Amino acid sequence: MISEQDVRVAIARARENFDANAIPIDADLGDAGLDSLDQASVLLDLHESTGIEFPEDTSELNSIRAIVAFAQAAKA
């Protein structure tokens, strides 16, 4: 299971000197300052820690809440 905090930790690992806790849970990650490669790193980090396979098209996984929801559905 991936929690909101797990996603924030992965964001902090992907992007140095970035306050992952300041991102609103529904904010668009791109608008929050994460570029496409940062977001790829976040999903890879979560995949490695949980085994969840994220889709190739990640356009829907554009917020912390969306990532948590996808992970919960994948594990259900």
Next chain:
Amino acid sequence: MALDEFGIAAIGGYLPDARQDNRAAARRFDFTEEFLETKIGVLAPARKASDEETSDLCVRAFADLERAAGADLGNIDLIAVVTQNPDGHGLPHTSAIVHQKLKLPKTCFAFDISLGCSGFVAGLAIVKGYLAAIGGRRAILFTADPYSKVQDPDDRNTALIFGDGAAAVLIAETPHWRIGAAFDCGTDGQRSSALRVDAESRLSMNGRAVFDFCALNVPSSVERTLTANGLTKQDVDGWVLHPGSKYIVDTICDRLKIPRISFPAAYGNTVSSSIPLILKGMDPLRQRTVLISGFGVGLGWATTVLRSAA
């Protein structure tokens, strides 16, 4: 000749003079300056002339090899050209056209190797094996894969990364670097469509799939290669990781827990020519043990070590 005696005796390189201004191109794609410099890392990829063929790039690299070798390059048993963007439609093979242009003797065999970014490292294994099989002594491994032939200048995923270039590497029994005894190579064909040329002859890349592949597979390949060659990371004094993008190289370094290495911002990712062009700037007397790893199209990887013969 024992297999382990073969190695890299000299390197020639060629980069076309014409360059693409990636700062201007980045603005066109709405990439920030920071993204260009810290993630893509490529500032001025080379672009061949429209009438310059893949074999011409090889001939130019050969001319530089002649200067680097400082000796006659006769008695070559084999030339191999690593390319997936050959002259014309690929028949005859580009290496045969290079053979013609260099006026090589019939006793010199020629074949192409259809690989991308792993092609130089895999090519070392192939050429080394060929020389051993026929009792040969000298070969030239060419790399020339001008992606400008298939690049879509409006594709933000690929337009800023790849540059044209070529290398010609003399493989002989009196090398500066001996080729490692062990290689580590692999392919994940399930992801082969992540980097491909489509039916309209346009290059397309799923950046996230390629990134995942590299981040997950290359560090473990490096670890296996070092172990198989009886080395540790501390023994390596030169790291040459294929410069797919700066972000990929930085990620692999971080995962290997080694200091980040320099990135060839001036010309970027020249596919299979990237590793020999970087090696050309290294000194076998200072970088005595060099880890080289190529990865990309396939998706595949090839890794080995070079050890100074001096």
